[in-house]
Amino acid sequence: MHKILLAGIFILAIGMPLAFADPTKTIRECETLYPELETLGKTKFLERYMHHPNVRSCLTLYNDISWFAEEPDRTDRLIALLGEPITKKTVRDRFDRTDAIPQWIKDDATRWHQGKERDNIFSYGIRFLINSKMIDVPISKSDQQICMQDQICVAKNNYIRYSIKDEDGITNLTHTFGTPGGIIAIASVEITKDKKILDSFHINSEGLVDHTKQYYRFVHKIPVELGMTIQSEHEIQTISEVVFPYKNQQRDAVIAWDKTKQYQEVIDKKTGIVLFAKFQDRIKKTQWSAELTDTNAFVDEIEIQYQGMRIPSWVKDPVKWWTEGKISDSEYVNSISYLIKNKIMQI
Incomplete structure (x- = not known):
């Protein structure tokens, strides 16, 4: 089973508690x-x-x-x-763009004006409307990718830590990156119940381990987009978008499979870091999986995506009117667009 949130599957009964005899x-x-x-x-x-x-x-x-x-x-x-x-568990659907405001945005806005959600959750929906061209305002510079295209998106001393499970048990693996560039050094610490292994190696912008020519499976170069082919432990292709839970964040990611449908990766779109990977040999009945458990490469979402965010408290009034049906979608979109364009509200 693959640890993903399935994007694009719409829940058919919103907000109604379920009860079952069995x-x-x-x-x-x-x-x-x-x-x-x-x-x-x-x-x-x-x-x-x-x-x-x-x-x-x-x-x-x-x-x-x-x-x-x-x-x-x-x-x-x-x-x-x-x-x-x-x-x-609201699933944000990134794949299907429509002219209508998705219901999850209205749900988030309702909870926000009720004081049940933080400002960044409300802003998340506004940014979706901006990216979908439903709100016509320029995107701030803080939204732009800070890493170079076709490069591994890591900084010096960034680390990624995984819990790896196979038939031999659980291994904790930590990779710490050196100075970014054409060649990036990686210090590796692998801990099992019996031993601790220290190692070091290098990768380049293609994700290759330069001294063995094997593909590096835990970080891929950006951008990570739908339909692209990635050389990892296996050659994989990105087939769909998902929202993947990592600690207290919801990460935009893509799912990639190999041709045999035995190997899968869930890859963070912004950084190229693998959030989850799994290989299952259906014939030999063996299985291997790796789950990202810790990293300092993800700056807290509020700080990195909503830096300088400012939402006046009185904005909750038009949001409330909209969620209660007192103003139309177009009136709401126009009011938010006006506030952003005139820098009254910063998202």
């Missing part, structure tokens, strides 16, 4: 259906199972990171999800 049976049914989601893709899966009585419940579970957990309390966590409002 939630364990529902979970088993969802586990039976999940391989078909992987095989068919979200569009064909929904076409096939749109009338299945538990499809909404399954989508709720698939969109939560608990679905991919291996801890003993996984079932209890999934049962708890079935009794909670689906809106707890």
Whole structure:
């Protein structure tokens, strides 16, 4: 199972608590259906199972990171999800651009004017409208990519730490990067239950380990875009966009697969850092996975994307009017556009 949030799967029953006589049976049914989601893709899966009585419940579970957990309390966590409002885990759909304001933006705005969300959550929706050209204002310089195109996007002393699981157990792996450039040095620390291994090697802008000519699997050069081919541990191709949870952040990412559909990576779009990777040999019944557990390469989202953000408190009034249907979408968009263009509000 792949630790991702499935972008583009729309929850069909928004905000309504669910109750089941036998939630364990529902979970088993969802586990039976999940391989078909992987095989068919979200569009064909929904076409096939749109009338299945538990499809909404399954989508709720698939969109939560608990679905991919291996801890003993996984079932209890999934049962708890079935009794909670689906809106707890909102999936931001980046893939399908439309002329209508997505419902998740209105949901976030509602919670924001109620004081249940921070300013950056509200700003996130406004930036989506700007990027989708629904609000016509110039994007601030803070939005621009700070790394060079076709380069590995790391700074000196950036580190990435992974929890790697295979048939031999769990390994904690940390890679620390040297000075960026044509050749980047990496210091590696690998810790298992039995030993600690120190190593060092170099990569170049193509992600190659220069002394072995093997591809480096944990960071790829930017930009990371849909449809591109990436040389990693296996040759992979990016096929869809997702929003992937990392600690308290929601990272824009892409999913990439190899041709055999045995190897998968979830790659952070902004930095090229691999958030999650997995290889499953279906014949030998072996499995390997790597999950990013810590890094200093991701500056806190509020600081990096919303630096200089300023939202006057009285902005909550028009937001409230809009979410209550007292003003139209176009009136709301025009008012936000006016506030940004005149620098009354900075996003």
